[in-house]
Amino acid sequence: MSIRPIPSDNIPETSFEDIETTFNGLDRFTVANKQSSPLSNGLAPPSTASSESTTFSNSKKVYSTHTESEDADDDEHFLSDFEEFQGKDYDNVFKTHFVEPSSAEPVDFSGNEENQVAEEKYRGLSQHFKNLNLDNRQLKGVPFRRSKALKQPKSMMDLQNESKPTQRSRRIQQLSNSRSASNLRIGSRLGSNEINYKKSMPTLSKYNAIREEEEDEDYLKEFEDDFQFEKSLLQPQFLNDQESASPPLKLSPTQYNIRNDDLLLTPQLHKRHSEWNTAGQLELFKERRKSAKGSRSSPSRTNITASHRLKTIKQEIDHNTPMKKGKMTYDPETLQWRGNEQALSKFCDIDLPDKKAIVITGKGRPLSSTSKSKKSKPSDMRAGSQQSGKIVGKMMFDQENLRWIRIGGEKEDPFSSVPDYISSLSSTDTLSKRKSALKRSHSQLLPSRDSFSSRLNSSATTRYHSLGAFAGNTEPTFNIDSKLLERFYHEENKWNRTVGGWFILGDAESESYIDEQKLPDHKNQSYMYEIRNMVISSARN
């Protein structure tokens, strides 16, 4: 098992992405060492201080300590790894991971004493997996973790889940994340698709050239061990979330690109890693953009320097790595995300002009003629809505016509006589009127049955105008903002405090005074003579 020095040789000359790859390998073997012989593991000393190890030390001590040596991060890794397996074609997965190893040479556990324990485990487990494999061929799509046979090895991991609720929640969060760089690294530990991909690359590196079959066996064993972890770990977490929310996602192998993975997964196992260096094999790693880089596919590529090769690997990973985010999967071949076809179909309908839009995007798009033809009778709507739609109380949402209808269906549509404002609008009205209509909420848009002339007097139109003078007032000149209004009132109050007293008595007194004096003008213009009186009286003096 002279594994460790090899990947460490690769580390210094690798790019960012490649460091991950090599470390994945490193991690993998580190974990393997931990599980098979914790004492010999020089890289990551297992933590013996964990309280959980003592709890479970009675049954399967070796196993449990391994589990504990996985810290919280490792648990998360496991979980995210197994997310990869969810909803995939399990036949392929099992073929990849279990069938081939079982047909390979039996594992040699002759190393040290502790390995003997692991050897027993391994045998038992491989038997398990064989049975499981057969079972799963019939139970396609059913997560294998549910099978009772696999529940057997459940150990502290179950308890761990219970005792670490916070960790679990963290894991779930992480699962929903997209495949970041760290995720890639994590996933590689268990030999999931990405990792295998990277693993396949070692044919180009010296790392693989040194490899021996024994190491492959070891790799297998460790892989299975990891797999056991996952099973017990994942069972309580994912089954709840995924199955309650929606049926497990079935992805075809083409979507997942497993065919490629199969070839490239673990070349070491096939004793023909030399073949991988052929030009034809390298074609698999070629980037798809042929126009610019077609020349690179020439056989001379085998002579490219290490750094160039690494670059190629990186590109290959970028372009061929199937990604998964939540229920969505990325298909690198079609460059599309899949998994939400149902949700998307709704929008496809909307894009068609004969459907009513949830969101009206194009202002200039003619809606009128087609919307009329599409409109269905109330009875049709009821019939259609019974298949699908939300129900709240006695009301049900009519998906097709995007409105709420009564479930019993005995009531007439109260809006049947009300015209559809928007549909006829787009055909006959001016742009400005259309704009004003669009300002209204969607609920105000009602089916149209009337002509344009009657629509002008319809309740929809009048209701719009009755929204207030503000609504029709588009000129900013006549919009007095609250700040200005506040100032107006402030000044008026100030005026009232200062000179309001001059108006309490009103003008009655002065008018009666004028009447008494028989002043020349009945319109209270006596004051206009005051100046004349003053001037004349002063002139006399």
Place this chain on the structure above:
Amino acid sequence: MSSIEKFLAQQPLIVHSALAQLRYLVLSEGIPASSDKTVGRLRCNVWSVLARCSMDSATSDYVLLVRRGPPPSPVYSKIKNDTFRTLNTDARFVARVSEDAITRCLCAFSWAVLDAGDQDSNLSTYVQGMNVLVAPLLYTCPSEPMAFRLFRTLCQGHIPTYLDSSLTGVHNGAKLLDICVKIVDPKLSNFLADNLLTAEIYGIPSILTLSSCTRPLDQVCKLWDFMFAYGFHMNILFIVAQLVIIRVQIMNSRSPMNLLRQFPEFDAEEVIRLGVGFVAKIPSKFYDLLVRHLVDPDLVIE
């Protein structure tokens, strides 16, 4: 605190006599100069008290009218045609009064006239010159609703004949201006008559806008102080005074109309002093006409 402020601050026992005292204070002391805002507020208070214009619920009334938006299109287009050039060469006015404010005020006035119908008077919804007439009010009053209320009081209560459909009062005012010039300064009157310059030709803007078309606006406000106190008929005599002040230039000018098209900047105190001095020269008969021409649409002046 000036004496006018103090006087305004106390509630009058007898409004009629208190108003007479206030007029005298305005005539004798004038409204003291201070910061624009303070003097504006004080001046607005004085004007509103003198004009018997209560600002009670001025804001709510104004906002209701403004919310109705622009008046019917012919009126609104006339308004918009004038608002942007209202005293647009007066930097201080432009800085203090926005075109929107002028538009709002004039539109609100036209709505108010439309609402009143033909009951009271023959007020026009809008005539050219109203924009200039409202300018000193917007310039002075601390808020638009108060300016609007004062504007409405001024138009409906003080110079209703000036703003009827045929501008009856303005044309009568022009005739009275010719008469007053003839009485006050016969030589100048003859000169103008020789040049065929009647008040109809040169005096209409000053008459219609109560001299607010003449710069500077601050002096216009002082002139208005006096006119709010003693009557806007005095505007005719103030125009005479402005003519008399530049009479030498007019009579020496080869084209006197150029001088009269836009009166030169004036000093309000000088104009008021002269104008008040002319009162004694105006016969009682013509003084009556001066008073009546503002409000009597049936007045015929020969």
